[in-house]
Amino acid sequence: MNNNNQKYQIALDNRELKPPKRNLGTEKLRVIFLSGIFSIFLIITIILTLPLTVLTWSGLFVYASIVSLVIFLFILLIRYFATLFMAYFYVTRYTVQEKEGFYPFISIIVPVYNEGIVLQNSIESLLDINYPNYEIIIVNDGSTDDTASIAEELVGHQKGRNGLVKISLINKPNGGKAKALNAGIQYSESQFVLCMDGDSQLTPNSLRMGIRHFIDPVVGAVAGNVKVQNRKHLLTDLQALEYLEGLNMPRSSQGFLQMVNIIPGPIGLFRKTALRDAGFYSSDTFAEDADITLKILAQNWKIVYEPNAIAYTEAPISIYQLLKQRYRWTRGILQAIRKHKRHLINPTVNFNNSIILWQMFYEALIWPAMNIFVNLYFIIVALFYGLSSFIFLWWIGIAVLDLMAAVYCIAAEKEEFRLVPYAIIYRVVFILLIDVTKAMATVEEFLGIRMVWGKLERTGLGGSPKTANNTAGVR
């Protein structure tokens, strides 16, 4: 430890904004009752109206399946083109829009829990940031490995790109990422904070590009661009494509409306006033980033997307780790939606938030269910009716759409073109895998089955920031 460093005992405010207590039993009964009533109504309608049509019972199922398929295809196309066009409009506006230099003091909060293996690289990337006025606050959330000692070594006034950068450390008992971020926010003195993950690495221009949006006083937060660092592996390459096509492109289209629905955990810039209005982070969901975003939007703040504020993150390298991560994300998003269901049901409370919540609901619940249904339908048709060419034609259509989206996203972000061929198996294998997990997580969430956070195992294979840039091959 640096001899000039000093240790202090501090007390951190541990209180959080609590939603009202829920009566789970009543909620479940209500769901069962409503779905039962709806199902009975549907069955009675079918029984009464079927003799009036030319359809038989078996014909009804075929007809219903085809209609569902057409609806799914229609929604899929609308979704693709709406996202592509809005993303294009945003990038176009973004490219021509000039913003003045604005360099307020920023605190970078780095919450860490057993991230000793990657912490050094993360801090190195932060010291290389091209910004004149910032500090780094590491919050060690009760790590059980050597994170505390590694972090202590880093404390001090370290040499940054534009002068000395102050690094402080808060050692607190384990309480989760939300509480760790709140601790860092409590300690920071700046009016703008950048919240990130312990394993993320920021690119040198990320602060400069992100902070300029706050010149607009209605902007409460800026969502950054997350990219996969550890590539050159089938699963991580697929995730790299997913981040571009499935996360960044929709975020870009949401940026067009200034209503980004999730500020990613690896990089999010916040105005402290907006955080205060939202009641800071809460640890009652498993997706604290989705929750804080919805809370900020509910307070009428705008959230924009900055494609050049880039953070590299380590993606899971095994299917088990990947599914664990997605299971947590899905349940966390559903918990966040449930917390804000008032906006979902009543659009007069906050219309923007209602749109965002319905979109999240659709992406987390309806879309995966539709995708699974379609794939099961084609499997059944192929196995039992011998119509195996249907699945091929379906795959061709989807693959063409995915290839088109992949080319656009990769070109827009000047990314690696070698990722384009992965679009061929992207939908039929990778997304299906994720969607099955999402469906399982949704069922469990509605049944109220308890879960644990599930810490991802870090490999530290991403390397230093320089390696990260080389690996990703960006610019």
Next chain:
Amino acid sequence: MELIPILSLIILVATISTFILAVGAYILYKVRERKGIVAQAAQPSAIPAELVAPAPLMQEQRIITPERRTFEPQTPQQEYGHEYQRQPSYYTPQEEQSRGPELKPTFVGSAPTYDQRRTSDNLRTSEEERSAKGSKKKYMRYTNEGYEEPTQQERKKEDNLRWR
């Protein structure tokens, strides 16, 4: 042999395999995670923590401005049931930079000095005192002898005059 049936078969096998893989991974996840579930402990309102910070630089000491505003520790008290539609408080960047933070950790051990944390406990006290003095003066009457606290009777008289 035609190409389409072969490709169809490949896609079919890939789709079925994906389903099996997803369900298998999910079962594995549930089996492994079952061990990790523990009951949630009650959360205290404040937790002790340790702060490791570097000694201040000379530059930092010079930055301190007496105008810096401080705030009382404030935590969100609102309840979801009483949510209401409100406008966010917008500030210009200059105003924003002059504003202080809302939540502050409390130093319970050997607290850093004024210079070290750049927070102004002394300022806070003096500001509080100043505001207390100000508020006191507000309700005092200025007479030839200086500021005087009005008696209950006098206040009553004033009220009567006002409402007559």
